[in-house]
Amino acid sequence: MSSLSSKQAVASQRASLETVSDVWTKAFGCIEKLTELNLRAAKSTLSENQAIISTALSANDPQELFALLAKRAQAAMEEAQSYWRHVYNIMFSAQAELAGSAEGQFRQQQQNTQAFVDTVASNAPMGSEPAMNALQSAVRSASETTSATIEAGKKAAAQTLEIAGNNVDAAASASNRATRQAVEQVTAGTKK
Template sequence: MSSLSGKEAVASQRTSFEALYDVWTKAFSGMEKLTELNLRAVKSTLAENQAISGAVLSTNNPLELLALQAKRAQATMEEAHSYWRHVRNIMFSTQAELAASAETRFRQRQHDAQAFVDTVAINAPAGSEAVVNALQSVVMAANEAAGATIEASMKAAQQALEIAEDNVHVGPSASNTATRQS
C-alpha cells in the first residue's frame, strides 16, 4: 500500500479549505441578513415612535389616548411576531444551506473513501484479501452509520422547523385575543 502522494495531500487540503470557506461564507451571509433585518427594525421603530409621539401630543381626549394605546399594543405584538418570523426564516435557511453543503461534502468524502479502498484492493499483494475485505467492511459500516446519522439529523431539523412554524402561527392569535381583552 502506498501513502498519499504530495499532489493528493495538497488536493485534500485544498478541498478542506474550500469546505471551510464555504461554511464561513454561508454563516456570514446569515449574519448579514440578520444585521439587515435589525437595521430595518430599528429604522421602522424610530419612525413609528415619531408618529406615535405626534399623535399623542395632538390628542386632547383621554378616550382617544386609550384607543391609541390599545391600537399601538396590537401593532407592537404583530411587529414582534413578524420580526421573529423573519429571524426564524433566516436561521432555518442558513441551517439548510449549511446542512446541504455538509451533506454534499460528506457524499464526496464517502466516494473518495470508496475509491481509496478500491485502489487498495487492486494494488494489494496476493494473500491480503482478508485485510482488504476488513477495510471494505469498515468503510461500508462507517458510510451506513454516517448516512443514518445524516438522515436522523435532517428529520430532527424538519421537526424543529414544523414546531417553530406551529408556534409562529399560534403566537399571534393568542396575543391578538389578549390584546382585545385588555
C-alpha cells in the same frame, strides 16, 4: 503509492479549505440578513414613534390618547411577532444551507475514502485479499451507517421545524387575542 497519498492529502486539504470558506460565507450571509432586518426594524420603529408622538400631541382628551396607545400596543405586538418570524426564517435557512454543505462534503469524503480503499486494494500484494475485503466491507458499512444517521437527522430537523413553526403560530395567536382583548377593553372604556 506515496505520490498517490500526497495527491490525496493535497486534495483533502483543498476540500477542507473550501468547506471552511463555504461555512464562513454562509455564516456572514446570515449575519448580513439579520443586520438588514434589524436596520429595517429600527427605521420603521423610529418612523412609527414620530407619527405616534405627533398624533399624541394633537390628541384632544385623555381617552383619545389611551385609545391610540392601546391600538399601538396591538400593532407593536404584531410587528414583534413578524420580526421574530423573520429571524426564525433567516436562522433556519442558514442552518439548512450549512447542513446541506456538510452533507455534500460528507458525501465527497465518502467517495474519496472509497476511491482510496479501492486503490489500496488494487495495489495490495498477493494474499492480502481477505484483509482488503474486510477493509472494504468496514468502509462500506461505515458509509451506510453514516448515511442512515444523516437521513434520521434530516427527518428529526424537519419535525423540529414543524413543531417550532406550530409553536410560533400558537404563541402569536394567543398573544394577538390577549392584545386584541386589552385594546377592546381600553376602547370600550374610552367610549363611556
